[in-house]
Amino acid sequence: MSVHAADEISLAGVRAMLGGCEEMEFVPAEPGSCADVLVVVEDEVVGTGTFAMLRRWQSSSCETGPRVVLVVERFNSEHLLMAVECGVVALLPRADLRESTLVSSVIAVSQGAALLPYRMQGILLDQLHQLRSQVLAPAGFTLSGIETRERDVLQLIAQGLQTDEIAEQLTYSEGTVKNVLYGLMARLRLNSRSHAVAYAMRAGVI
The missing domain is CATH 3.40.50.2300 (Response regulator)
Structure with a gap:
């Protein structure tokens, strides 16, 4: 102290x-x-x-x-x-x-x-x-710093879906799903999909 x-x-x-x-x-x-x-x-x-x-x-x-x-x-x-x-x-x-x-x-x-x-x-x-309603939400972010589309992808990963299934459900290309995950993990220094899901759960995002 x-x-x-x-x-x-x-x-x-x-x-x-x-x-x-x-x-x-x-x-x-x-x-x-x-x-x-x-x-x-x-x-x-x-x-x-x-x-x-x-x-x-x-x-x-x-x-x-x-x-x-x-x-x-x-x-x-x-x-x-x-x-x-x-x-x-x-x-x-x-x-x-x-x-x-x-x-x-x-x-x-x-x-x-x-x-x-x-x-x-x-x-x-x-x-x-x-802050959430006037600044973060219009820019596509949540209070945790995770983008709304990142949250959507992580929710589906947590449900056990694979990349192609996530892409189909969110109407993204598989490349977009991979880019979303890569951007999230690089920004928050997460080393795997499971690590990213655990982070989001601790943050209360999913």
């Missing part, structure tokens, strides 16, 4: 709150440190500087980057999707922060939980719906 704060007092305070928990091990607060959880403490409204910093962490850290607990005074709901893109999975109000709340939140996040205020959850779902 790492802690990043806008000022030294906040940094010392948060580290003191978390320091008594034996389950936590601190690593340097810098990109590439392979922290599984990053606690970020901001004084004011989260802005572009915070998101730029989080993107550096996500792009340079081990594997998928840290899960971010954001402690902030005020948060603009319009930035929710951007925050999620940058790894934020928990939003904690700075004014109400307590040691027990922070410790339990960090532990929960390290175990895969997400902690967003109820109002923010509704707003995020609305934003995801708008």
Whole structure:
């Protein structure tokens, strides 16, 4: 776990709150440190500087980057999707922060939980719906990043159909079916049809 704060007092305070928990091990607060959880403490409204910093962490850290607990005074709901893109999975109000709340939140996040205020959850779902309907669907994509025709092909592969049968059912040529699969596997670095089907099932696409 790492802690990043806008000022030294906040940094010392948060580290003191978390320091008594034996389950936590601190690593340097810098990109590439392979922290599984990053606690970020901001004084004011989260802005572009915070998101730029989080993107550096996500792009340079081990594997998928840290899960971010954001402690902030005020948060603009319009930035929710951007925050999620940058790894934020928990939003904690700075004014109400307590040691027990922070410790339990960090532990929960390290175990895969997400902690967003109820109002923010509704707003995020609305934003995801708008993204799907206004941006992704017109371009032929789903929220998972899989194209709709890729999804159709994978559904038929999962049912046990062969290339010629898929082509006939979707009124594609066999070459088109093969190109759809090749493009999907190359883009997502999947090594076989079964791997592609498993990926789509985990993503909830099929």
